[in-house]
Amino acid sequence: MEWMAWTWPTAAFFAVIAILLIVFSILAIRWPETPRTGVLRIETTRGDRLFITLLGSAFINLAWLGLSDASQWWGLALSLVWAAAVFRWV
Known part of the structure; x- marks a missing residue:
């Protein structure tokens, strides 16, 4: 390959x-599980929240690459914070 x-x-x-x-x-x-309603006011399941997390993390890391000269590890850290927030409140 x-x-x-x-x-x-x-x-x-x-x-x-x-x-x-x-x-x-x-x-x-x-x-x-049964779907739950969070701050977005839409019903989400674990899979929905995983998708939202992955999509948001992709945008965060792309923005980090384009707008910052800092290490990409900080973008990853921000993505992990995003993931925790999504699974907690969405």
Whole structure:
């Protein structure tokens, strides 16, 4: 797969996404939940909140790359704060 230019960070990214999907599938089977309404005033499940978290994290990291010269690790830290907020209040 040399033509795909796989690097360890790229492989780790996709591995983490795959692990998250597996874990959330197991959680949905083991402990089904009813949708809840948060600050956005829409009903969300765990999967919805995961999607919102991943989408928001992508935008945060892209904005960090474009607007800041600081280390990308700070963008990741901000994304983790975003994830905690989404799972807590959305």
